[in-house]
Amino acid sequence: xxxxxxxNEAEAIPLTAVAGEAAGSTGAGNGDGDExxxxxxxxxxxxxxxxxxxxxxxxxxxxxxxxIYGAPGRAIAYLKDSVAFYCNNKEKLYKEVISGMxxxxxxxxxxxxxxxxxxxDPISGLYSTAFLGFITAAIGGKPxxxxxxxxxxxxxxxxxxxxxxxxxxLDKKTERFDNLLFxxxxxxxxxxxxxxxxxxxxxxxxxQTAMLGFMNGLAIVIFMAQFNAFKYCPKSETFQxxxxxxxxxxxxxxxxxxxxxxLVAITMIIMFGYPKLAFTCKGKRIEVGKMLPASLxxxxxxxxxEWVIYRENDFKTRTVKETAPIGGDLPVxxxxxxxxxxxxxNYVGTMLSYAFSLAAVGLIESVMTLQALDGITQTSPSVFKxxxxxxxxxxxxxxCSLFGAMGGDAMIGQSTINSLNGARGRVSGMVAGxxxxxxxxxxxxxxxxxxxxALTGVLFMVVLHxxxxxxxxxxxxxxxxxxxxxxxxTVVAVWQNLAIGVGLGVLWSAVTLSWDQGxxxxxxxxxxxxxxxTKVYVLQNKLFFGGIDSFRKIFKYPQDKKDGFTTVxxxxxxxxxADFTSACAINEVxxxxxxxxxxxxxxxxxxxxxxxxxxxxxxxxxxxxTEGNLVLEGPNLPNLEKLEIFQVDQASEEKQD
Numbered sequence: 333x334x335x336x337x338x339x340n341e342a343e344a345i346p347l348t349a350v351a352g353e354a355a356g357s358t359g360a361g362n363g364d365g366d367e368x369x370x371x372x373x374x375x376x377x378x379x380x381x382x383x384x385x386x387x388x389x390x391x392x393x394x395x396x397x398x399x400i401y402g403a404p405g406r407a408i409a410y411l412k413d414s415v416a417f418y419c420n421n422k423e424k425l426y427k428e429v430i431s432g433m434x435x436x437x438x439x440x441x442x443x444x445x446x447x448x449x450x451x452x453d454p455i456s457g458l459y460s461t462a463f464l465g466f467i468t469a470a471i472g473g474k475p476x477x478x479x480x481x482x483x484x485x486x487x488x489x490x491x492x493x494x495x496x497x498x499x500x501x502l503d504k505k506t507e508r509f510d511n512l513l514f515x516x517x518x519x520x521x522x523x524x525x526x527x528x529x530x531x532x533x534x535x536x537x538x539x540q541t542a543m544l545g546f547m548n549g550l551a552i553v554i555f556m557a558q559f560n561a562f563k564y565c566p567k568s569e570t571f572q573x574x575x576x577x578x579x580x581x582x583x584x585x586x587x588x589x590x591x592x593x594x595l596v597a598i599t600m601i602i603m604f605g606y607p608k609l610a611f612t613c614k615g616k617r618i619e620v621g622k623m624l625p626a627s628l629x630x631x632x633x634x635x636x637x638e639w640v641i642y643r644e645n646d647f648k649t650r651t652v653k654e655t656a657p658i659g660g661d662l663p664v665x666x667x668x669x670x671x672x673x674x675x676x677x678n679y680v681g682t683m684l685s686y687a688f689s690l691a692a693v694g695l696i697e698s699v700m701t702l703q704a705l706d707g708i709t710q711t712s713p714s715v716f717k718x719x720x721x722x723x724x725x726x727x728x729x730x731x732c733s734l735f736g737a738m739g740g741d742a743m744i745g746q747s748t749i750n751s752l753n754g755a756r757g758r759v760s761g762m763v764a765g766x767x768x769x770x771x772x773x774x775x776x777x778x779x780x781x782x783x784x785x786a787l788t789g790v791l792f793m794v795v796l797h798x799x800x801x802x803x804x805x806x807x808x809x810x811x812x813x814x815x816x817x818x819x820x821x822t823v824v825a826v827w828q829n830l831a832i833g834v835g836l837g838v839l840w841s842a843v844t845l846s847w848d849q850g851x852x853x854x855x856x857x858x859x860x861x862x863x864x865x866t867k868v869y870v871l872q873n874k875l876f877f878g879g880i881d882s883f884r885k886i887f888k889y890p891q892d893k894k895d896g897f898t899t900v901x902x903x904x905x906x907x908x909x910a911d912f913t914s915a916c917a918i919n920e921v922x923x924x925x926x927x928x929x930x931x932x933x934x935x936x937x938x939x940x941x942x943x944x945x946x947x948x949x950x951x952x953x954x955x956x957x958t959e960g961n962l963v964l965e966g967p968n969l970p971n972l973e974k975l976e977i978f979q980v981d982q983a984s985e986e987k988q989d
Contacts, residue, residue, distance in 0.1 A: 428763065429763050435760065435764040437625055438625040438627060439480055439764065440771055441790050442480075442791075442794070443768075444787060446481045448560065448787070449483065450485075450738050451504075453657075453658070454655075454656055454779070455776075456737055457738055457740075459735060460737040462663075462765050465761055466761070468721070468742075469761025469764070470758060471723075472761075473718060474721060477701060483794065484693050484697040487554065491829060492508070492682075494576065495576035498679070499679060501677055502674065510671070513734075517730060517734070519687045520730030520731075522687060523722055524726030531719075532718030532719045532721070533718075535695070542821050545818045545821020545833060545837055546833065548822040550798055550825065551795045555791075556826075561785065563580060563581055565579055566578070570654060592649045595789065599790060599792075602630040606629050631782055634782075634785065634786035635782050635786065638785075638786075649785050651780065652779055652783075652784065658776040660772060660776030663737065670683065690831075694725055698741045699722075701742035705748070745797070746764075807819065820833075851873065852882045852907070854886050867900050873906075873907060875907050875910060877913040887925075889924050893928045899931045899933065903936055911944070915941075915947060918945060
């Protein structure tokens with residue numbers, strides 16, 4: 333119920349503006365243009381913080397055991413602090429409640445729309461938004477972040493509920509849906525484990541190319557899912573009860589097609605233009621477009637058109653009730669009864685694989701949303717918050733699976749709107765979740781009369797805002813490997829699912845990076861010493877498995893012998909050994925030189941490089957060069973200072989780019 337995380341890390345609050353105001357009375361500078369050290373009025377700063385932001389006490393814990401067993405006590409103390417804060421700052425409580433109610437209104441159409449994307453009843457999506465919204469708002473890593481039935485997980489669930497999917501032999505209403513709930517049950521458990529074992533750190537390994545492909549693939553899948561709006565079911569009263577093969581396309585000549593397209597167009601026009609609607613009255617600018625969510629206004633207008641104009645003239649388009657009726661009751665506990673096998677089909681593997689996919693997709697979307705909100709609220713990023721959000725998302729999906737809800741993740745659009753409304757605490761998200769329960773019970777008859785064309789228009793606008801249209805320009809300007817990475821993730825996300833697409837994107841980026849970083853640059857120097865003619869190889873770039881082939885091509889064993897070199901020095905000051913493979917390569921080069929009676933010495937070995945060489949069973953001797961002499965400094969001496977005394981022989985200098 334406040335602006336801060338509930339465990340041992342308080343969210344950073346930007347104090348730049350506050351400090352500037354607090355220091356205003358004391359000033360900086362002496363009037364002559366010289367700047368003095370800025371002095372901050374601490375009492376003014378503390379007073380301003382007390383009235384504008386809530387910085388709760390922290391209740392630290394040691395280890396996960398204390399985190400779990402001590403959670404009730406910390407939660408009670410945190411709740412007391414929050415209640416005291418809002419009692420003294422009623423205007424902030426009002427702002428949080430109003431913002432939460434606004435988000436509830438905004439979530440209703442998208443929750444219903446994404447339910448159709450996933451192939452489940454709208455009531456399942458509404459339940460998901462209610463449960464997830466409340467739970468993640470209460471214990472999630474980012475106050476004011478909104479969660480619910482979102483597109484990323486809906487497009488993965490769609491494959492499972494599809495009549496041509498892996499569970500096509502199961503009854504859709506009972507067996508298939510129970511399998512989905514059990515998969516979400518596993519997904520919630522995996523997400524909780526991800527939070528406990530701090531796996532949110534892995535999100536930083538996802539390159540920007542994979543993120544772009546993820547968002548583009550998500551947009552395309554949502555767009556393709558809207559094709560069902562232009563179909564009808566001749567064999568059933570409700571569209572949702574109709575099998576995929578039984579659904580027929582509405583003829584292009586049919587009046588219903590054009591009426592449907594009109595509703596889609598009106599919805600998109602309103603969502604585009606309404607937020608910009610404003611006028612000036614008596615010198616005061618009134619922004620009408622900010623009074624109600626644009627999606628809500630579009631649904632109201634289209635519903636009026638459907639029932640006042642279309643149906644009064646004996647025309648109609650399909651509504652929510654004619655697609656899948658909403659029960660309008662509060663959720664009841666329902667333990668999933670999965671069908672693990674039927675006939676020759678075994679569904680356990682599918683459940684596990686899709687549980688991992690759902691968990692990964694949900695966490696990627698949620699962490700991306702959290703990072704976006706950190707930018708909006710100007711708070712410093714925190715891995716702790718990401719892991720806390722993972723755990724909260726897991727609990728939310730776990731609970732959803734026990735109450736007939738499809739599950740979900742963070743909703744970036746609603747989260748952004750909530751933050752821009754000024755919400756910074758947990759109250760707004762909790763109000764949004766509770767408000768959704770009220771909407772299900774009270775407003776279900778109203779939701780049922782909404783035309784599907786209006787919801788399709790809302791999701792088309794979601795597609796337009798989700799797809800990164802700059803991609804078409806980027807693929808021509810980026811280097812080919814990066815452009816291919818974006819296209820690869822997008823295509824695989826549409827063809828298979830989002831999780832597989834992102835996984836391949838990460839793998840592709842890792843391979844290309846290894847290829848690029850695997851080029852070893854080098855130079856050679858010659859030095860006459862008492863031991864004979866010495867050749868020094870100065871190596872640059874980290875040596876790892878990807879650069880072994882490049883490394884091996886550097887050395888010309890027969891030529892060095894022919895040129896009369898008796899000793900070779902490998903200068904590894906700027907070439908650390910990154911893995912076991914690189915240490916084995918050094919060992920191999922040493923043995924090749926020793927076979928032709930050329931001694932090998934080393935210079936600039938770091939402690940880690942020396943250790944890795946020792947792991948191969950090879951004992952490295954490190955040498956430094958002095959004027960005219962080759963001096964043995966002793967075995968396994970790390971971090972010796974490189975002596976830049978070599979005379980460059982331009983004729984023998986070699987470079988590899």
